[in-house]
Amino acid sequence: MKVSYNELQGLCRKAFLGMGFADGDASDAADMVAWMQLHALDGLEALNRGLDYLLAEQHEEERAPILLYADDDLAVLDGQGYSVLGSSSLALELGFAKARARGLAVIKIRRCHNRQLIMGYLARIAGRGMNVTAFWRNGQRPLVEQAVGFRAGGSVPEIRVYAVNQVPEENESNDGVTLVFANHVELLPAMHSAYDYDLLACHEESALLASRERAMLDGISIDDAVWEKLKHLAARMLVESNDASRSGAGPAAGDND
Amino acid sequence: MMERISPREESLRLRAPARVMNLERLGSLHPSRLSFSRSLIRQMARQRWQISAARFDLDDSGHGTVIYRLQTPCGRYHGVIFSQPLDDDARTDRVIAEAWDVTFGVVEGEVDDALLEQMAANVPLQEAGRQHPRLLVLSRANRSLRNFDAFTRALAEGRQPDPAWLTKAGYLYRTTAVYGNGKFGIADFGRLRDNPDFQRPFSAQMLAVYLLRHFSIDQVEHIAHRRAPATAVGLATPVKRYLGIGNSTGLGMAPFLINHPQLIERWVQSREQALAQIRAQAPDEAQRDRLLTLLDRAGCHLEQTVTANAEQGRRNAETVAELPEVRAWLEQVPLDGDLWQELTEWSHRALSLATQELINTLLLELYPAIVEPFENRMGVDECLELTPEMPLVRLKQLIETRYDWALAFDFDDPDNRYWFWYRSIEKEEPRLGVRGQEPGADRELKLAIAPRVADTHRAVGNYLGRHPRAAVVDFLIEHPRYKDIVRRIQAMSETPFGEIRANLWAREMKPIHLLRTKLSFFGASRFDPKSDRWVRITLFQGAPLVEELNAEPDDLRDFDDWGFPLEPALATAPDSQEKARQPAATGVAP
Numbered sequence: 131m132k133v134s135y136n137e138l139q140g141l142c143r144k145a146f147l148g149m150g151f152a153d154g155d156a157s158d159a160a161d162m163v164a165w166m167q168l169h170a171l172d173g174l175e176a177l178n179r180g181l182d183y184l185l186a187e188q189h190e191e192e193r194a195p196i197l198l199y200a201d202d203d204l205a206v207l208d209g210q211g212y213s214v215l216g217s218s219s220l221a222l223e224l225g226f227a228k229a230r231a232r233g234l235a236v237i238k239i240r241r242c243h244n245r246q247l248i249m250g251y252l253a254r255i256a257g258r259g260m261n262v263t264a265f266w267r268n269g270q271r272p273l274v275e276q277a278v279g280f281r282a283g284g285s286v287p288e289i290r291v292y293a294v295n296q297v298p299e300e301n302e303s304n305d306g307v308t309l310v311f312a313n314h315v316e317l318l319p320a321m322h323s324a325y326d327y328d329l330l331a332c333h334e335e336s337a338l339l340a341s342r343e344r345a346m347l348d349g350i351s352i353d354d355a356v357w358e359k360l361k362h363l364a365a366r367m368l369v370e371s372n373d374a375s376r377s378g379a380g381p382a383a384g385d386n387d
Numbered sequence: 388m389m390e391r392i393s394p395r396e397e398s399l400r401l402r403a404p405a406r407v408m409n410l411e412r413l414g415s416l417h418p419s420r421l422s423f424s425r426s427l428i429r430q431m432a433r434q435r436w437q438i439s440a441a442r443f444d445l446d447d448s449g450h451g452t453v454i455y456r457l458q459t460p461c462g463r464y465h466g467v468i469f470s471q472p473l474d475d476d477a478r479t480d481r482v483i484a485e486a487w488d489v490t491f492g493v494v495e496g497e498v499d500d501a502l503l504e505q506m507a508a509n510v511p512l513q514e515a516g517r518q519h520p521r522l523l524v525l526s527r528a529n530r531s532l533r534n535f536d537a538f539t540r541a542l543a544e545g546r547q548p549d550p551a552w553l554t555k556a557g558y559l560y561r562t563t564a565v566y567g568n569g570k571f572g573i574a575d576f577g578r579l580r581d582n583p584d585f586q587r588p589f590s591a592q593m594l595a596v597y598l599l600r601h602f603s604i605d606q607v608e609h610i611a612h613r614r615a616p617a618t619a620v621g622l623a624t625p626v627k628r629y630l631g632i633g634n635s636t637g638l639g640m641a642p643f644l645i646n647h648p649q650l651i652e653r654w655v656q657s658r659e660q661a662l663a664q665i666r667a668q669a670p671d672e673a674q675r676d677r678l679l680t681l682l683d684r685a686g687c688h689l690e691q692t693v694t695a696n697a698e699q700g701r702r703n704a705e706t707v708a709e710l711p712e713v714r715a716w717l718e719q720v721p722l723d724g725d726l727w728q729e730l731t732e733w734s735h736r737a738l739s740l741a742t743q744e745l746i747n748t749l750l751l752e753l754y755p756a757i758v759e760p761f762e763n764r765m766g767v768d769e770c771l772e773l774t775p776e777m778p779l780v781r782l783k784q785l786i787e788t789r790y791d792w793a794l795a796f797d798f799d800d801p802d803n804r805y806w807f808w809y810r811s812i813e814k815e816e817p818r819l820g821v822r823g824q825e826p827g828a829d830r831e832l833k834l835a836i837a838p839r840v841a842d843t844h845r846a847v848g849n850y851l852g853r854h855p856r857a858a859v860v861d862f863l864i865e866h867p868r869y870k871d872i873v874r875r876i877q878a879m880s881e882t883p884f885g886e887i888r889a890n891l892w893a894r895e896m897k898p899i900h901l902l903r904t905k906l907s908f909f910g911a912s913r914f915d916p917k918s919d920r921w922v923r924i925t926l927f928q929g930a931p932l933v934e935e936l937n938a939e940p941d942d943l944r945d946f947d948d949w950g951f952p953l954e955p956a957l958a959t960a961p962d963s964q965e966k967a968r969q970p971a972a973t974g975v976a977p
Contacts, residue, residue, distance in 0.1 A: 194865075
């Protein structure tokens with residue numbers, strides 16, 4: 131079915147509230163999912179894949195990353211295995227603050243999932259005049275790398291996903307994301323490597339802008355089953371009705387005046 | 388003559404936000420030149436918009452489909468209206484209704500058979516349907532049975548209906564929701580960002596209501612004509628002019644006001660800036676006379692405003708009683724350069740809130756050249772963003788200086804924690820519950836800003852005790868649940884007029900003031916509260932008619948002068964009756 135951007139954002143926000151997110155996190159998470167869906171990047175599918183994890187996390191009091199190390203232009207945080215939809219936006223805000231002060235900052239978030247969805251918040255950071263690039267790896271064989279780069283002031287990124295065929299064996303787990311923030315330096319994905327790789331996906335700024343235009347004109351296609359799941363989660367925040375609550379909100383009887 | 392003042396002088400002349408953003412004062416606002424219904428009419432006249440019937444398929448009872456075509460210099464739109472029979476016991480103003488007398492939408496572009504079929508299957512279902520992305524607005528309305536029956540009977544018998552009926556209830560139809568911005572699948576407001584016809588906030592919704600008003604006239608004349616072709620007459624122009632569209636609205640408007648502080652800031656700031664400019668103008672005798680004329684009209688309008696609500700009746704009567712004093716003041720004070728400033732200051736000392744704001748509203752009428760540029764500043768791309776690098780001590784100072792009003796409440800007092808806001812399972816209708824007595828406080832909507840600010844101030848103070856040199860982001864990483872409210876505090880501290888200064892938990896808080904704030908910017912008149920939580924109003928009463936618009940008026944100032952409408956006096960001689968109009972041709976125009 132087709133939905134509007136505002137409708138998608140609104141339902142996602144209510145669903146995240148229903149999953150126990152704080153107001154700010156619910157709004158940010160909804161924006162992140164809706165932003166991806168608006169640009170035909172399957173945000174809802176990414177959310178759906180991580181939904182069981184999110185539901186398992188829902189009783190956690192606070193889902194913010196823990197600061198492990200920080201200096202003036204570098205910070206490492208432990209995402210504690212939570213979805214980036216939780217409070218990972220604060221790690222990005224930390225990177226933004228450091229880059230504002232120092233010109234360039236690097237942030238590493240260890241142990242997090244739903245990393246695709248971080249793109250929506252990167253768009254907000256870029257909108258505030260900051261060049262920002264995210265890099266992460268999935269899997270081991272084949273090793274898949276993803277790079278997402280936004281120009282300062284840009285509303286859409288350049289995205290590349292590729293399989294790397296010539297890498298040394300590594301023991302590092304691939305559940306983190308590295309972010310580079312820079313006031314005056316663009317770091318965009320570009321495939322000029324001498325190493326052997328297979329390009330799996332390439333999203334250029336112009337194509338993403340065209341997707342957004344289409345979605346604003348025709349609506350956003352979504353999976354009905356996922357939509358129903360979100361509605362069900364959103365309904366957790368609704369309060370049962372009774373005669374007393376009903377009577378306070380409007381006319382009590384028919385309006386045949 | 389009009390003299391522009393410098394931004395510096397304008398800022399010095401602005402009223403204090405503490406005064407302007409007081410909830411009771413906001414709940415005393417009147418519709419003004421800056422209201423969206425007024426702006427739309429001016430835009431339509433200025434740009435020579437044309438409205439015609441493209442299809443008029445109604446049976447003898449007025450049921451069927453009508454399509455109005457709107458042509459602007461930039462584009463073409465259609466208002467598609469479905470009228471259907473409705474059992475009396477299904478007619479309710481509540482959002483939880485499931486059927487209505489009339490359902491309708493405004494479409495961008497053409498309406499072909501496929502789109503009409505899709506709309507016919509979904510628009511009558513309203514929230515339960517999946518609407519087309521080319522719909523800009525989705526709405527519904529119910530008949531005012533008394534007026535509808537009286538009007539059709541009178542016209543069928545060859546008489547004009549008594550305008551006094553419209554003084555009691557100024558409409559034949561009452562809307563219960565006018566949806567825009569992507570609701571139920573319709574177009575996002577973002578789609579209109581580059582559309583000069585409807586890029587102002589709520590302008591598409593106002594058009595939908597205006598088209599419904601035109602339909603109500605067409606429909607009642609059509610029914611009368613079908614009922615008695617030999618004797619029926621059409622509505623006299625003064626009665627048509629006096630006919631508006633009703634609206635019934637409840638707590639659903641409150642979340643919008645709180646959740647869109649940057650938009651509210653634009654609306655209020657625009658009004659205040661225009662008033663600051665106006666207070667700097669040196670009036671002439673003609674302008675003083677004009678203000679006196681407008682005061683008389685507004686006084687009569689308020690005298691003619693019928694409400695069963697004792698408090699609203701008292702407020703209206705108080706204003707009417709104070710107006711002779713205002714007239715006397717204006718007639719006696721010398722005509723010097725500071726007259727408007729003195730009038731404003733005197734009214735603040737001597738008059739009720741509603742009268743103070745009525746005077747401001749009428750001052751806006753005197754200076755179209757000052758006010759109208761603000762029409763295009765009423766919208767904003769809302770975006771509340773963190774400033775993570777801000778020193779935390781600076782955030783604490785911001786709270787203490789810009790949100791001092793929020794820190795003034797004692798939240799340990801049960802009366803200051805009395806209400807909580809929630810969404811009901813019934814169509815997500817926003818409601819109020821009593822904390823500790825009614826279920827739902829665990830699912831509270833975070834609409835009360837003041838207690839959240841006070842809580843943030845306390846948490847920030849504690850954190851600063853341990854980390855005096857911390858930045859905002861350091862505090863938030865340790866306390867992420869404050870992210871939302873900190874973002875708001877930082878963003879809204881830059882602007883004085885966005886936050887409504889009230890405790891929305893307080894037992895004495897009146898939600899009706901929130902409703903009136905928004906409704907006044909829509910252009911609502913005849914404010915008729917039915918309780919502290921829901922209200923009936925009228926839109927477009929007194930507004931120019933479609934045929935007057937289509938005639939491309941020369942005098943745009945006169946065309947725009949329709950605020951505070953008065954009950955028309957009708958000649959009753961039979962020869963004054965207008966001949967019944969033949970209904971528009973059936974079928975889609977080529």
